[in-house]
Amino acid sequence: MTFSNQLREEAEELFQACYHHPFIKGIGKGDLKKEQLIHYVKQDYEYLNAMIRARALSMAKCDNREDMELFNSGIGFILNSEIHPHHCFCRVAGVDYEELQGYPLAPTAHHYANYMEKVAHEGTLAEAIAVALPCPWIYLYVGKRLIEEYNPDESHPFYEWITFYGSQEEPRMNRSLEKLDELAERASEEEKQRMREHFMASCKLEYMFFDMAYKVEEWPV
Numbered sequence: 001m002t003f004s005n006q007l008r009e010e011a012e013e014l015f016q017a018c019y020h021h022p023f024i025k026g027i028g029k030g031d032l033k034k035e036q037l038i039h040y041v042k043q044d045y046e047y048l049n050a051m052i053r054a055r056a057l058s059m060a061k062c063d064n065r066e067d068m069e070l071f072n073s074g075i076g077f078i079l080n081s082e083i084h085p086h087h088c089f090c091r092v093a094g095v096d097y098e099e100l101q102g103y104p105l106a107p108t109a110h111h112y113a114n115y116m117e118k119v120a121h122e123g124t125l126a127e128a129i130a131v132a133l134p135c136p137w138i139y140l141y142v143g144k145r146l147i148e149e150y151n152p153d154e155s156h157p158f159y160e161w162i163t164f165y166g167s168q169e170e171p172r173m174n175r176s177l178e179k180l181d182e183l184a185e186r187a188s189e190e191e192k193q194r195m196r197e198h199f200m201a202s203c204k205l206e207y208m209f210f211d212m213a214y215k216v217e218e219w220p221v
């Protein structure tokens with residue numbers, strides 16, 4: 001079995017837990033509260049800024065254009081396309097996207113963003129790919145399951161969000177998985193262990209990110 005398949009198998013329960021989280025159920029049922037949507041977008045906007053920086057740092061570790069292009073297209077996707085699901089939430093919440101930008105990160109998003117940037121700074125290229133993979137992989141999984149379970153049409157308030165993530169083309173994901181597997185073949189057991197730990201930690205943090213939005217988590221003091 002490939003290394004990425006092993007990771008996916010080990011994370012199966014975490015993927016399922018994300019799907020069953022009430023925030024995702026709220027997207028499916030279309031009954032999330034305005035403050036939950038607003039909190040999510042405020043946090044995700046800043047989280048995605050950190051993700052762009054992490055990908056840029058990863059690109060600096062590449063020694064060929066094919067790999068550079070992988071990170072370049074990942075950054076382009078965040079900058080140019082991922083604004084659509086945010087706009088969907090803003091429209092339902094009745095707020096301007098621009099109003100939700102520049103807020104400080106709540107504890108969970110703060111931890112996730114900083115953890116990802118730290119691994120991208122200090123880790124190998126393989127570790128940087130491993131820490132960033134649950135982000136697209138869980139959203140694709142959750143989006144596809146939402147489409148299967150709710151079969152939303154354009155009258156669904158979160159139609160754009162669900163179809164955006166659930167019908168993402170997979171070539172970039174697959175290229176990242178192939179690259180991860182290629183690097184894993186050459187990695188030491190210690191490095192593979194770190195890749196595994198980063199991957200699992202990011203899966204847990206994806207779950208916690210939904211939880212943070214659902215509970216409108218703030219700093220307690």
Ligand SMILES: Cc1ncc(CO)c(N)n1
Nearest residue numbers: 044047135136139206209
């Ligand atoms: C926290 C988080 N994880 C994954 C995605 C999907 O790219 C996102 N927008 N936000």
